[in-house]
Amino acid sequence: MPISESFKNRLFPVLDKITSHFQTPFHIYDEAGIRETGNRLQNAFSGIGSFKEYYAVKALPNPEILKIMQSIGFGFDCSSITELQLCRSLGARNEEIIFTSNNTSHEDFMEAAKDGGCILNLDDINLIDKVPEMPELICFRYNPGARRTGNDIIGNPVEAKYGVSHEQIIEAYRRAKKRGANRFGIHTMVASNELNYTYMVQTAQMLLDLITEINAQLEIEFEFINIGGGLGIPYQPDIHGLNLEQMGREVTELFHNFKKLNGYVPALFMESGRFMTGPHGALITTVINRKEIYRTYIGVDASMSALMRPALYGAYHHIDVLQKRPSDTTETVDITGSLCENNDKFAIQRNLPFMKEDDILVIHDTGAHGHSMGFNYNGNLRPKELLLTEDNRAEMIRREERPEDYFATLQYEQNSLSL
Numbered sequence: 502m503p504i505s506e507s508f509k510n511r512l513f514p515v516l517d518k519i520t521s522h523f524q525t526p527f528h529i530y531d532e533a534g535i536r537e538t539g540n541r542l543q544n545a546f547s548g549i550g551s552f553k554e555y556y557a558v559k560a561l562p563n564p565e566i567l568k569i570m571q572s573i574g575f576g577f578d579c580s581s582i583t584e585l586q587l588c589r590s591l592g593a594r595n596e597e598i599i600f601t602s603n604n605t606s607h608e609d610f611m612e613a614a615k616d617g618g619c620i621l622n623l624d625d626i627n628l629i630d631k632v633p634e635m636p637e638l639i640c641f642r643y644n645p646g647a648r649r650t651g652n653d654i655i656g657n658p659v660e661a662k663y664g665v666s667h668e669q670i671i672e673a674y675r676r677a678k679k680r681g682a683n684r685f686g687i688h689t690m691v692a693s694n695e696l697n698y699t700y701m702v703q704t705a706q707m708l709l710d711l712i713t714e715i716n717a718q719l720e721i722e723f724e725f726i727n728i729g730g731g732l733g734i735p736y737q738p739d740i741h742g743l744n745l746e747q748m749g750r751e752v753t754e755l756f757h758n759f760k761k762l763n764g765y766v767p768a769l770f771m772e773s774g775r776f777m778t779g780p781h782g783a784l785i786t787t788v789i790n791r792k793e794i795y796r797t798y799i800g801v802d803a804s805m806s807a808l809m810r811p812a813l814y815g816a817y818h819h820i821d822v823l824q825k826r827p828s829d830t831t832e833t834v835d836i837t838g839s840l841c842e843n844n845d846k847f848a849i850q851r852n853l854p855f856m857k858e859d860d861i862l863v864i865h866d867t868g869a870h871g872h873s874m875g876f877n878y879n880g881n882l883r884p885k886e887l888l889l890t891e892d893n894r895a896e897m898i899r900r901e902e903r904p905e906d907y908f909a910t911l912q913y914e915q916n917s918l919s920l
């Protein structure tokens with residue numbers, strides 16, 4: 502199931518009105534759907550003493566979307582200075598933010614410490630000595646090494662650049678403690694777009710085992726385990742979504758068992774990005790050209806700069822064709838943008854209704870890693886973003902890029918060095 506039937510039912514009847522007012526292309530996000538998934542997540546883990554989702558900001562870094570997350574009670578997972586600034590501009594403070602950086606710079610640390618700081622998630626043992634001021638609460642990202650992975654986007658953890666190895670992990674907490682930390686959490690992220698919930702349950706078990714091991718050696722009681730993001734969504738129409746409710750039941754049972762053995766339980770943190778917003782967004786674009794050479798190419802008014810996933814990962818995004826007069830034949834086509842880059846395609850050899858200019862295409866599941874992955878190659882400008890609100894409005898939440906945005910970095914003070 503790509504975008505939900507309820508999103509379709511809210512969107513399709515009004516799409517004509519929206520496209521004539523705002524003009525294509527645009528991404529549109531479904532507030533009701535995002536809230537529904539947020540509530541599902543809360544409910545699935547409500548049996549655990551304390552649960553918090555830290556929305557992975559990179560998936561859809563739009564302030565209006567982030568405000569929805571805040572209103573559900575979610576925090577934010579940030580990985581860069583600008584993501585920190587974005588969340589703080591919305592009032593997020595301290596333990597409402599986790600900063601999970603990789604290849605962290607001094608500037609990153611300085612920004613993370615501003616405004617009362619945040620939960621610092623260190624990616625390497627060597628960073629302990631580089632943190633300008635060790636916060637009370639510290640977390641490490643754990644890389645478990647050789648382990649079965651669900652798919653190949655994140656790869657085998659042995660080959661992944663992230664985290665602290667198993668060999669280093671106890672020493673990392675020992676050194677952080679020595680530098681003054683006295684509250685602790687642990688984090689891992691070993692999945693990407695994983696549809697098998699048992700893999701996430703195993704990840705929770707792995708961290709619970711690990712904190713028991715660390716506790717035995719260092720007498721550290723962990724406040725939280727963070728199992729990261731990576732919950733998958735079904736992009737293809739014929740596959741099932743992740744069984745969140747069953748995952749919730751099994752993870753809750755692990756926590757109950759842990760409590761029986763240890764007399765306390767940590768909180769459960771999660772940083773889902775894709776699962777929270779992916780299925781609640783769509784890219785709306787108009788057919789502007791039909792071209793028939795060796796294949797039939799349907800040219801649309803959006804390019805891969807609005808949605809990188811098909812070109813980057815060969816990812817499938819489901820497509821619906823909305824036509825004033827539905828055609829009664831289908832054809833096999835490539836759907837293309839206008840970049841001088843042959844990968845600039847939204848679909849390759851896809852069987853779709855016979856299309857004409859001005860038909861509207863709905864490209865599904867663009868609510869995560871869609872607009873945010875965009876870029877300006879070829880001078881291409883990214884489209885606007887709209888929100889379909891719960892009170893039945895289409896609201897612009899980011900305008901389209903304009904040439905002056907593209908040229909903005911060419912405005913600078915002269916700076917040259919005689920050599």
Ligand SMILES: *Cc1c(COP(=O)(O)O)cnc(C)c1O
Nearest residue numbers: 557601730731732772773774775
């Ligand atoms: C990308 C990322 C996430 C979110 O991943 P999803 O697949 O969108 O759930 C969470 N945590 C970290 C550290 C990440 O890098």
